[in-house]
Amino acid sequence: MQRMACSFPDEVLEHVFSFVQCDNDRNAISTVCKSWYKIERWSRRRVFVGNCYAISPDMVIRRFPDVRSIELKGKPHFADFNLVPDGWGGYVAPWISAMAAAYPWLEEIRLKRMVITDENLELISKSFKNFKVLVLSSCEGFSTDGLAAIAANCRNLRELDLRESEVEDLSGHWLKHFPDDYTSLVSLNIACLGCEVSFSALERLVGRCPNLRTLRLNRAVPLDKLANLLRRAPQLVELGTGAYSSELRPDVFSNLSGAFSGCKELKSLSGFWDVVPGYLPAVYPICCRLTTLNLSYATIQSPDLIKLVGQCQNLQRLWVLDYIEDAGLDAVAASCKDLRELRVFPSDPYGPEPNVPLTEQGLVSISEGCSKLQSVLYFCRQMSNAALMTIARNRPNMTRFRLCIIEPGTPDYLTLQPLDVGFGAIVEHCKDLQRLSLSGLLTDLVFEYIGTYAKKLEMLSVAFAGESDLGLHHVLSGCEKLRKLEIRDCPFGDKALLANAAKLETMRSLWMSSCSVTFGACKLLGQKMPRLNVEVIDERGTPDSRPESCPIDKLYIYRTVAGSRFDMPGFVWTIDEDSAMRLS
Amino acid sequence: MRSMELQLGLALPVHSPLKLKGFDLNDHEVEVLNEPVASEPWSYSSGCLKGEKWVKNKRSSEEAFGDLPQITTFPLTLWNGQPNEDDDRKGEKKPHILDKKEEEENHVVGWPPIKSWRVKQLHQHHDHDQSGQINNADRTSAHHQRSSTGTGSSNSLYVKVKMKGVAIARKIDLRLYDSYQALTNSLITMFPNGRQNIDNDCASYALTYQDKDGDWLLAGDVPWQTFTESVQRLEILRNVDG
Numbered sequence: 098m099q100r101m102a103c104s105f106p107d108e109v110l111e112h113v114f115s116f117v118q119c120d121n122d123r124n125a126i127s128t129v130c131k132s133w134y135k136i137e138r139w140s141r142r143r144v145f146v147g148n149c150y151a152i153s154p155d156m157v158i159r160r161f162p163d164v165r166s167i168e169l170k171g172k173p174h175f176a177d178f179n180l181v182p183d184g185w186g187g188y189v190a191p192w193i194s195a196m197a198a199a200y201p202w203l204e205e206i207r208l209k210r211m212v213i214t215d216e217n218l219e220l221i222s223k224s225f226k227n228f229k230v231l232v233l234s235s236c237e238g239f240s241t242d243g244l245a246a247i248a249a250n251c252r253n254l255r256e257l258d259l260r261e262s263e264v265e266d267l268s269g270h271w272l273k274h275f276p277d278d279y280t281s282l283v284s285l286n287i288a289c290l291g292c293e294v295s296f297s298a299l300e301r302l303v304g305r306c307p308n309l310r311t312l313r314l315n316r317a318v319p320l321d322k323l324a325n326l327l328r329r330a331p332q333l334v335e336l337g338t339g340a341y342s343s344e345l346r347p348d349v350f351s352n353l354s355g356a357f358s359g360c361k362e363l364k365s366l367s368g369f370w371d372v373v374p375g376y377l378p379a380v381y382p383i384c385c386r387l388t389t390l391n392l393s394y395a396t397i398q399s400p401d402l403i404k405l406v407g408q409c410q411n412l413q414r415l416w417v418l419d420y421i422e423d424a425g426l427d428a429v430a431a432s433c434k435d436l437r438e439l440r441v442f443p444s445d446p447y448g449p450e451p452n453v454p455l456t457e458q459g460l461v462s463i464s465e466g467c468s469k470l471q472s473v474l475y476f477c478r479q480m481s482n483a484a485l486m487t488i489a490r491n492r493p494n495m496t497r498f499r500l501c502i503i504e505p506g507t508p509d510y511l512t513l514q515p516l517d518v519g520f521g522a523i524v525e526h527c528k529d530l531q532r533l534s535l536s537g538l539l540t541d542l543v544f545e546y547i548g549t550y551a552k553k554l555e556m557l558s559v560a561f562a563g564e565s566d567l568g569l570h571h572v573l574s575g576c577e578k579l580r581k582l583e584i585r586d587c588p589f590g591d592k593a594l595l596a597n598a599a600k601l602e603t604m605r606s607l608w609m610s611s612c613s614v615t616f617g618a619c620k621l622l623g624q625k626m627p628r629l630n631v632e633v634i635d636e637r638g639t640p641d642s643r644p645e646s647c648p649i650d651k652l653y654i655y656r657t658v659a660g661s662r663f664d665m666p667g668f669v670w671t672i673d674e675d676s677a678m679r680l681s
Numbered sequence: 682m683r684s685m686e687l688q689l690g691l692a693l694p695v696h697s698p699l700k701l702k703g704f705d706l707n708d709h710e711v712e713v714l715n716e717p718v719a720s721e722p723w724s725y726s727s728g729c730l731k732g733e734k735w736v737k738n739k740r741s742s743e744e745a746f747g748d749l750p751q752i753t754t755f756p757l758t759l760w761n762g763q764p765n766e767d768d769d770r771k772g773e774k775k776p777h778i779l780d781k782k783e784e785e786e787n788h789v790v791g792w793p794p795i796k797s798w799r800v801k802q803l804h805q806h807h808d809h810d811q812s813g814q815i816n817n818a819d820r821t822s823a824h825h826q827r828s829s830t831g832t833g834s835s836n837s838l839y840v841k842v843k844m845k846g847v848a849i850a851r852k853i854d855l856r857l858y859d860s861y862q863a864l865t866n867s868l869i870t871m872f873p874n875g876r877q878n879i880d881n882d883c884a885s886y887a888l889t890y891q892d893k894d895g896d897w898l899l900a901g902d903v904p905w906q907t908f909t910e911s912v913q914r915l916e917i918l919r920n921v922d923g
Contacts, residue, residue: 178795178796180791374857442795443793446795450849451849452851501793585791595705595706598705621706
């Protein structure tokens with residue numbers, strides 16, 4: 098066996114390995130023999146770390162000495178909904194310092210839910226001479242000053258994408274820091290910025306970058322400036338408009354319409370804040386080419402939405418507000434036969450009553466009309482088991498199903514029964530389901546269905562559901578591929594958690610908040626499972642000051658080879674092997 | 682090799698189901714789980730699961746698990762007389778207009794699960810006090826009625842529109858219209874129940890509005906601009922002939 102492995106020179110093996118990009122395959126290659134392990138680790142260029150605390154920067158660098166692209170994720174998903182207190186963690190600083198020394202040729206950094214400061218950004222801009230891609234998804238901790246450093250120093254920058262990050266807007270002048278001879282921009286997403294960027298700088302930048310294919314503007318860019326930008330970049334493939342409102346004037350309209358018509362490659366549209374319906378027809382000429390349409394900030398009514406979407410026969414992804422109504426979704430089901438992904442967001446989520454006629458019927462129509470539908474995120478106020486069963490039978494090819502019935506604990510509105518059977522049908526029919534979010538009135542039965550049928554499920558989100566530990570036990574013992582489990586406000590306690598402790602090492606993470614887990618159980622888990630970090634997050638003060646049987650507030654458990662982290666704030670407690678309670 | 686296994690253990694997918702039958706931490710302290718834990722009976726009385734201790738009711742149980750929404754019929758006589766209580770909460774014991782802080786406390790944190798960034802964008806539509814600035818403190822609630830202090834440059838004028846016999850009230854942005862005709866045309870499309878009886882003669886219906894003094898008036902008497910500055914909400918009434 099050894100003789101065979103050495104019969105090819107290293108360079109040949111390395112060349113062969115370069116065709117294998119998928120992490121799982123590369124990991125498999127590295128276990129064949131020592132020499133393959135060695136060659137593979139020197140040639141791995143791309144690393145994905147799903148939980149930045151699962152491993153330390155030094156361990157990654159030691160194993161993979163020549164990485165060009167890194168992706169890191171920090172806070173748990175429920176941080177998106179303000180369930181993780183500020184200061185919990187997810188700091189990228191130690192990673193940047195370590196990589197600045199070890200990876201001078203690093204080209205790409207992609208971060209999700211991490212804290213990055215202006216100092217970190219400046220260090221990035223000065224340490225990596227060939228830096229090309231910076232994607233900051235739902236990040237925070239930096240200001241436009243940090244962006245100025247990136248603009249000024251990264252001569253080879255291709256992509257700057259700030260998706261939904263919280264940026265402190267100090268000034269719009271940061272854009273001027275791109276040098277006049279800088280022309281390599283391919284993708285710019287500044288949609289999350291609140292302030293006005295210097296428009297003349299933006300125009301010049303867009304005009305001198307011939308490879309620009311993605312441009313997502315922020316709300317502050319007015320509509321009457323959009324035409325100029327489009328004319329400077331007719332090669333655009335993805336566009337996010339700024340505010341889509343202006344006084345209705347025929348000259349502005351025809352200018353805009355002409356500019357859109359000139360964009361023959363445009364496939365994706367987003368933005369559309371403050372839409373004035375009179376300007377929508379300006380995009381009609383390009384609708385037939387669109388594959389992605391994000392209208393989730395567009396507060397326009399159903400008739401206008403129908404007119405627009407009805408022309409998008411090639412649409413694959415649609416994000417929209419519930420203003421579309423059931424009638425609008427009927428129209429989508431009739432026109433958009435290639436639809437793969439639908440997201441319907443609530444226009445008035447905190448209102449006590451429905452404000453638009455959008456019900457389960459809209460989703461049923463889509464499931465009937467769109468045979469390629471794979472991914473659904475749907476907010477509504479009523480649901481029935483019958484509808485869910487119909488959807489499941491119509492679309493067994495579904496891979497992501499996230500349903501949010503706005504009022505917690507809402508039963509089937511026709512029968513007043515729990516929605517167990519409906520969701521059961523979803524997991525039974527959709528055999529490739531990878532992601533599922535539950536809502537409505539649910540008993541332990543739905544978890545029995547999930548544990549029995551959802552064999553490919555990787556991520557499950559649960560809220561206000563279940564009756565006892567049996568529910569949690571079904572999921573932990575039955576879902577073989579489960580990687581992420583997040584639970585809030587469910588009556589799950591210690592029993593199921595302790596009975597399935599070993600399962601937790603096969604998952605990336607488990608989040609439980611407002612459940613019935615006791616501090617005693619957490620201590621036990623922390624002591625017995627050295628490869629898990631068991632973090633108790635409680636802003637009420639030390640859990641030791643309350644009886645051990647008192648439920649803790651929030652629990653975040655994740656597997657790690659890096660041991661306890663050193664940057665925990667005062668409200669996070671963790672217990673390790675020496676059974677001493679550790680603070681940071 | 683062991684340390685490598687440890688490192689690799691993170692990356693390799695687990696293909697075989699766990700066979701660690703003996704590894705049940707419940708043995709250490711608690712009984713082994715070999716029968717279903719007794720589930721507490723839950724009541725249907727409100728159609729929803731009654732709050733157990735695990736429900737962190739940041740709002741009162743009336744709100745979270747109250748009666749199923751009633752279809753409220755809007756009495757005709759009301760437009761003659763007193764200003765209404767807050768419609769949204771018809772029949773409840775709560776004081777009618779909740780101030781912002783109370784409203785926030787009554788909402789469950791982080792529910793519905795909408796990204797904070799998206800909530801901020803929503804806020805800029807609903808909250809008339811803002812003038813385009815992102816307000817970080819304001820995360821949970823949106824005004825259901827037009828703010829009485831809302832003046833100055835606001836991007837939208839959302840008012841509620843109700844029609845007797847139609848369960849769902851609508852919310853429209855008056856900024857999108859420039860005349861009474863445009864408004865009524867739009868309303869006709871929005872309330873399909875009305876269309877059954879209409880014979881393109883709008884005289885069968887009356888559009889009324891509540892002005893900022895709380896009085897209910899017939900729409901159309903004052904100039905459009907004056908109307909939009911004063912209107913709080915709208916209601917469509919069918920003229921009862923004879």
